[in-house]
Amino acid sequence: MTTLESIDFKSLIAKETNGRMRVRLMALSHIKDGANNTQAARNLHISRRIVNDWVKKFYAQGLDGLKEKPRSGRPCGLDQQQLTQLSEYIRKNSIKESGGRLKAQTLVTYIAQEFTIEYTIFNVYRLLHQLGFSWITSRSRHPKQSIKIQEDFKKIRNGNDPDDPVECKA
Numbered sequence: 001m002t003t004l005e006s007i008d009f010k011s012l013i014a015k016e017t018n019g020r021m022r023v024r025l026m027a028l029s030h031i032k033d034g035a036n037n038t039q040a041a042r043n044l045h046i047s048r049r050i051v052n053d054w055v056k057k058f059y060a061q062g063l064d065g066l067k068e069k070p071r072s073g074r075p076c077g078l079d080q081q082q083l084t085q086l087s088e089y090i091r092k093n094s095i096k097e098s099g100g101r102l103k104a105q106t107l108v109t110y111i112a113q114e115f116t117i118e119y120t121i122f123n124v125y126r127l128l129h130q131l132g133f134s135w136i137t138s139r140s141r142h143p144k145q146s147i148k149i150q151e152d153f154k155k156i157r158n159g160n161d162p163d164d165p166v167e168c169k170a
Contacts, residue, residue: 004028004031007028009028009029009032010029012025012063013026020068021067021068025066026044028058030043031051037051037052037055038051076127077115077117078111078115078127083131085114089110090107090133093106104125104135107119108120108121
């Protein structure tokens with residue numbers, strides 16, 4: 001049987017990356033420091049019943065009892081092959097030499113046309129996160145941009161350069 005005194009909760013909290021698990025550990029840390037379940041719940045702005053459940057699970061199963069169990073939920077509308085096809089489409093179309101960006105609405109339309117499944121923009125963002133994509137994009141390049149002109153522009157002195165001689169007026 002695991003006891004509260006045998007665990008260093010402060011180091012576990014510092015190492016924990018899951019926010020929900022961190023709150024559970026903080027509740028147990030408060031209790032270890034002498035707070036009762038009600039005080040721990042009040043300090044963390046959660047219900048006392050939840051803290052009671054966590055304490056019971058901790059005493060019954062140790063730290064493993066505090067871990068989240070798999071949740072059921074609505075399954076993804078796309079199968080693995082469709083997710084792979086969507087990932088390839090995103091990789092091919094996210095960076096275009098002609099400029100422009102891939103928009104979430106474009107992905108909504110693509111999914112509807114290719115797979116006949118309706119997704120909202122919100123769920124497309126969630127799907128992108130699940131596939132490991134970030135919606136942070138770089139600025140697209142204009143098709144007529146010239147690297148030479150940009151480099152020449154950088155060489156123009158504007159008076160703010162550290163290499164420019166400073167005029168002193170006395």
